[in-house]
Amino acid sequence: MTEPEIYETLTTIFRDVFLRDDLDLTPTLSAKDVPDWDSFKQIEIIIAVEGHFGIKFRTREMDSLNNVGDLVHLIASKT
Amino acid sequence: MIELYWLPRIEDWRERLRHLGETGEAAWDEAVALAAARLDTVQTNALDTIVRRTFAEPPKSLPDKPIRLALLGSSTMAHLHPAVRVAGLRRRMWVETYENDYGQYWQELADPESNLHRFKPTAIVLALDAHHLAGGIGAAASAADVDAALGEICERIRTCWRLARENFRCAVIHQLALPVHPPLLGSNEHRLAGSRAAFIAKLNAELRRMADTEGVDVLALDDRAARDGLFAWHNPELWHRAKQEVSPAAAPMYGELVMRLVAARRGRSYKALVLDLDNTIWGGVVGDDGVEGLVLGQGSPLGEGFVHFQDYARELSRRGVILAVVSKNDEKNALEPFDRHPEMVLKRGDIASFVANWSDKPSNLRMVAEELNIGIDALVFVDDNPFERDLVRRELPMVAVPEISDDPASYAQTLADAGYFEAATVTAEDRARSGQYQSNRQRDQLKASATDLESYLRGLEMRLMWRRFDRVGLNRTVQLINKTNQFNLTTRRYSEADIVGVMRDERAFGATLRLIDRFGDNGIIAIVIGRLQSDSDLLIDTWLMSCRVLGRQVEPTTLNLIAALAKQLGARQLIGEYVPTAKNGMVKDHYAKLGFSAIGGSGEAARHALDLTGFVPRETFIELIEERADD
Numbered sequence: 001m002t003e004p005e006i007y008e009t010l011t012t013i014f015r016d017v018f019l020r021d022d023l024d025l026t027p028t029l030s031a032k033d034v035p036d037w038d039s040f041k042q043i044e045i046i047i048a049v050e051g052h053f054g055i056k057f058r059t060r061e062m063d064s065l066n067n068v069g070d071l072v073h074l075i076a077s078k079t
Numbered sequence: 080m081i082e083l084y085w086l087p088r089i090e091d092w093r094e095r096l097r098h099l100g101e102t103g104e105a106a107w108d109e110a111v112a113l114a115a116a117r118l119d120t121v122q123t124n125a126l127d128t129i130v131r132r133t134f135a136e137p138p139k140s141l142p143d144k145p146i147r148l149a150l151l152g153s154s155t156m157a158h159l160h161p162a163v164r165v166a167g168l169r170r171r172m173w174v175e176t177y178e179n180d181y182g183q184y185w186q187e188l189a190d191p192e193s194n195l196h197r198f199k200p201t202a203i204v205l206a207l208d209a210h211h212l213a214g215g216i217g218a219a220a221s222a223a224d225v226d227a228a229l230g231e232i233c234e235r236i237r238t239c240w241r242l243a244r245e246n247f248r249c250a251v252i253h254q255l256a257l258p259v260h261p262p263l264l265g266s267n268e269h270r271l272a273g274s275r276a277a278f279i280a281k282l283n284a285e286l287r288r289m290a291d292t293e294g295v296d297v298l299a300l301d302d303r304a305a306r307d308g309l310f311a312w313h314n315p316e317l318w319h320r321a322k323q324e325v326s327p328a329a330a331p332m333y334g335e336l337v338m339r340l341v342a343a344r345r346g347r348s349y350k351a352l353v354l355d356l357d358n359t360i361w362g363g364v365v366g367d368d369g370v371e372g373l374v375l376g377q378g379s380p381l382g383e384g385f386v387h388f389q390d391y392a393r394e395l396s397r398r399g400v401i402l403a404v405v406s407k408n409d410e411k412n413a414l415e416p417f418d419r420h421p422e423m424v425l426k427r428g429d430i431a432s433f434v435a436n437w438s439d440k441p442s443n444l445r446m447v448a449e450e451l452n453i454g455i456d457a458l459v460f461v462d463d464n465p466f467e468r469d470l471v472r473r474e475l476p477m478v479a480v481p482e483i484s485d486d487p488a489s490y491a492q493t494l495a496d497a498g499y500f501e502a503a504t505v506t507a508e509d510r511a512r513s514g515q516y517q518s519n520r521q522r523d524q525l526k527a528s529a530t531d532l533e534s535y536l537r538g539l540e541m542r543l544m545w546r547r548f549d550r551v552g553l554n555r556t557v558q559l560i561n562k563t564n565q566f567n568l569t570t571r572r573y574s575e576a577d578i579v580g581v582m583r584d585e586r587a588f589g590a591t592l593r594l595i596d597r598f599g600d601n602g603i604i605a606i607v608i609g610r611l612q613s614d615s616d617l618l619i620d621t622w623l624m625s626c627r628v629l630g631r632q633v634e635p636t637t638l639n640l641i642a643a644l645a646k647q648l649g650a651r652q653l654i655g656e657y658v659p660t661a662k663n664g665m666v667k668d669h670y671a672k673l674g675f676s677a678i679g680g681s682g683e684a685a686r687h688a689l690d691l692t693g694f695v696p697r698e699t700f701i702e703l704i705e706e707r708a709d710d
Contacts, residue, residue, distance in 0.1 A: 016121045019128055021097070040158060043321060047328045048121045059316050 001053075001079040006072050013048045017041060027069030045071075053079055081311045081332045085481040085497040086117040087472070096126060100133045107138045112476060114169040120162070123331050127161035130168060137173035142564070142661050143345060145173040148337070149200035151184040151239075152254075153211035154322045162334030169335075170342050185235075188242040202250045202341050203243045204298065207236070208324040209256035212282060213275040218263055220273035229278070233285055240295050248574055250344050252337065253290055254298040255283045257313050257324060294575055296340050296503045300325070303336070339501035345572070346562020349479055349499040350453050351401040352392060353444060355462035356413055356435070360392070360425065361385050362487075366412045376422025384487035389424035391491035396429055399509025400500050401451060403432040405443045405460065410435040440467050441474035452626035454564065454662065459499045461490065506555045508602045536632060536700040539596040543636050546706040548582045548589040555603055556591055559623065563606075564662040567623040568655070568669060569684075586611040587620075588644045592637060593706070594628055604628045607641055609648075617650035617691075622669075635697035638673050642694050653689040656680070673697075 011025050018036060031037040049071070050056055055078040065071055089095070095113060102109045110130050118126065137145045146167060150156045160176040167174030177198040179187045184205065187195035215228050236253070243251045260276040262268040269277045283301050290297050304312050314326040325333050342348060357364045362374025362381050374382045396402045402425070406413050413435035417427045427433070432450045434443045440462070448455040456477035462468050468480045481497050483490055494500075502509070548556060553575055560573050581589040592605040605628075608621035619641060624633060645653055655670040657663075671677070675687035 013121065016093070016125055019125055039321065043158070043317060043323075043327055044121060044124065047326070048119070051119060051328065057316070059319065062316065062320070 001076065003072055003076060006075050006079075009052055010049070010068070010072065010075075013045065013052060017044050017048065025068050027072070028067050030067040049075065055079060081307050081329050082119070083117050083331055083335065085483075085493050086115060087468075087480075087482050089113070089116040092116055092122070096122075096129060099129050106133055108476075110134075110168055111171055114165050115476070117482075118165070118331055120327050120330050123165045123334070124161045126168075127165050130164075140661055141171060141173055143172050143347070144201075145175060146341060147175045147177070147199060147201045148341065149177040149179070149195055149198060149203045150206060151179050151187070151195070151203060152206035152208065152324075153182055153184060154206075154208045154324045155181070156206060156323075156325075158321075158323055158327045159325060159330050159333050162330035163337050164334070165331070166334035166338035167341075170338060170347060172338070172342070172347075174338070185239065188239055188246070191246075196246065200247050200249055202252065202344075203247065204252045204254055204337055205236070205239055205243070206254035206298075206324075207256065209259045209275075209279045210318075210324075212256055213260065213278050216273055216275050216278045218271060218273045222272040225272050225278060229282060229285065232282065233289060236286065237289060237293065240293050244294075244574075244576065248576055250341065250574075251295045252298050252340050253286060253295050255286060255301045257300050257304050258309060259313050259315075259318070259324070296344070298336055298340060300336075303332075335498060339498045340503060343501040343503050344561060346558075346564065348501050349400075349459045350457035351403055351431075351447070351451060351459065352395060352494075352500075353403040353405050353447055353458050353460045354392065355460075355464070355467070356404060356406040356408060356416075358463045358485075359461055359487075360389055361416060361420075361423075365416055366408055370415050370420050373416060373420060375416075375420060381487065382422070384490075386422060386424055388487045388490040391494070393424055393429055395494075395500060398505055399502070401431045401453070402429050403447045403451065403458075404430050404434060405440055405447060406435045407437055407440070408435040439474075440471055444471065444475060444478060452629070459494075459497075461494070504554055504558065506558060508555055511600070511602060533700075539598075539631070539700070541594060541596045541631065541701040543633065543640075543701045543703050544593040544595060544706045545590045545640055545703065546593070548578055548591065552591055552603070553578060556589075556606060559591075559603060559606055559625075560621065563623040563625070564660070566626055566629070566666055567621075567660075567663050568619070568666055569621055569658045570660050570663060571621055573621075581608055584610070586648065588648065589621075590640065590644070592633070592640070594631070594633060594701075601625075601628060605633060605637055607637060609641060609645055611648050611650060612654065614649065615651040616654050617645040617648060617652070618654045619656065622655070626665075632699040632701055634669070635673065636699045636701040636703055639696040639699075640703055642689075642691055642696070646691060646694075651691050653691060654678075655687040655689070657685045657687070659683060659685075 007025055014025060015021050015023050018034060031042065046057060046062060053075055055075065061074055065074065092113060095109065099106055099109055113126055148163060150159065156178050160178065163176055164174045177195065177200060179195060187193040212232060216225060240251050256279050258276060258279055260279060262276045263274050264271050268274050271277060287297055300312065312325060312329045317323045317326055354360050362385055363372055365373060375385050376382045392402060414427065416423055417425065432447045434446055444458055444460060445455060448458060455475060459479040460471055461481060461483065463483065463485065471478055471480050479499055481493055483493055546552065556578055557573065557575050578589065581587050587608065587610040589608045591603045594601040594604045605624040606621060607619065609617050610620050612618045641653065655675050657667060657670065670687035675689045678686050678688045680686040
């Protein structure tokens with residue numbers, strides 16, 4: 001799957017998780033930029049991504065995620 | 080992943096959710112409609128957020144009082160609350176949830192000053208996770224140590240249940256632990272005394288037994304894990320990360336399981352399974368293919384799949400679910416396979432209401448509900464045709480219409496997963512019900528042959544057997560009190576403990592009434608509770624009746640009983656109360672019809688009085704007979 005395709009799917013997921021249709025994803029976007037992006041929401045994102053892309057994250061992989069760019073790379077490496 | 084796959088996907092769900100707040104008075108109906116879709120965790124949380132934003136308080140005129148549900152656990156449950164509330168919304172129930180401070184379930188149950196006590200729950204889920212429960216167990220432990228630990232934990236849980244019941248008099252649901260521990264021996268794990276995996280299995284078995292005697296319902300997550308796979312429910316990474324025993328991915332199904340139990344205890348489970356015929360319970364179209372051309376039974380995998388589904392439907396009917404048929408067919412053609420196809424599992428006698436004609440299905444479903452005397456919101460309709468399913472959902476959103484595939488092999492499992500008929504107990508009444516509907520049809524035939532009502536009623540040779548509340552009938556009494564919605568003057572819901580309270584109260588009486596006639600036993604069809612208010616006034620606290628026996632003079636005969644019991648307590652006047660709900664409009668004039676006079680009332684309740692000093696028992700064709708506990 002190409003990165004633009006991943007960004008497109010991720011944007012829908014993020015907009016649904018945070019209920020903000022004005023949310024645009026950039027590689028450097030991280031939890032500190034989005035109000036409500038706490039550890040619960042982080043897990044919700046992970047669950048949604050795993051479900052949508054049919055992949056599974058390991059503990060180390062989850063720990064290595066610092067921003068949207070990391071997440072996109074991780075998804076790309078698994079799809 | 081576990082999905083709510085029996086619910087339809089809604090094309091423009093996202094758009095509709097975004098505009099929920101702008102729909103004004105229709106917002107609640109719209110929210111209920113959006114909840115009745117195949118939602119994942121993100122959608123569930125989003126819907127919950129927007130509903131909470133849109134409604135500052137529960138909308139008025141809901142069928143049930145808001146439910147205050149406490150999730151008491153030993154690990155994190157915050158991620159499950161939205162799903163529980165949305166599962167309530169799916170049932171038109173407003174649910175408030177509460178969660179104890181981390182790990183403090185015991186303290187909060189015991190401490191009258193705790194936040195839990197301030198929350199005043201009307202239902203409690205006690206969710207103790209496997210790690211917490213097996214904490215003291217290890218492979219080095221002896222069998223005696225393990226037995227002692229098991230006994231201690233069971234007692235601790237029993238105490239929790241009792242604290243919950245005594246403090247809040249509410250429904251208690253115990254969530255059985257997921258089998259999260261990897262085995263140490265393997266297949267014969269049970270031979271290692273100190274195995275945590277074996278310990279949890281043993282504990283779950285013991286808690287099932289205990290729950291039966293303590294009147295607690297279990298939430299069988301262990302059974303779900305066996306069916307869906309443990310990792311559909313439990314994600315070890317998320318356990319280590321956030322102490323979530325139930326994975327957020329399973330939250331929508333978790334909410335469903337919890338609210339099914341809550342709804343079942345409130346009489347809100349579905350009551351009847353309505354089946355389409357062609358390509359739903361047999362393969363082919365009987366009008367075109369003829370009885371001989373149907374695909375049904377041995378020799379074809381598809382035919383065996385239909386037999387399997389019919390068998391499941393018949394099993395459901397044997398435990399109390401009513402079966403009905405709605406089919407677009409000439410009636411003669413539709414009945415023929417029932418009468419003469421050798422592989423038919425379902426017989427005509429299994430079907431309580433049979434409607435085959437060319438009218439639209441929504442009208443026919445209304446007819447079925449009317450004939451069975453149950454609410455239309457108690458129907459589940461199974462049809463292989465997506466067009467018909469859609470039409471029924473649009474016209475009758477209160478009817479449950481599962482999405483089904485074109486493979487009959489999956490139909491039984493779909494109905495089971497959808498949980499429409501969740502029941503916490505089975506009474507002898509449930510088992511006898513299908514026979515009762517059969518007798519009803521014979522009664523209708525007598526009615527058609529009798530020239531006037533009087534000779535019909537006399538011909539029924541009715542006896543109303545009444546019995547004071549006792550332990551034997553407790554289960555059925557509580558079940559009826561909590562599920563009767565239509566003929567119910569006050570709709571007061573009571574627990575077993577409340578009924579025992581009535582039994583002990585010298586200034587009160589409670590009775591169950593069973594109607595027997597020449598066609599059979601109708602089972603317990605009415606319940607009354609009376610309480611002395613002053614030395615002269617007896618308040619009819621509860622008067623409810625099954626709609627099955629309407630028009631048979633049960634009401635005046637019951638009044639004769641109430642009057643007699645009230646006089647025994649020294650009362651000189653009966654006070655009858657009518658508390659209106661969304662469903663009990665049919666008994667609005669009940670007391671007026673029985674000769675009571677209106678005396679105003681407080682709040683929503685309308686009060687009526689009847690003088691007992693000059694009371695003359697009403698003449699009816701029913702003989703009133705007392706059944707004693709030792710009979």
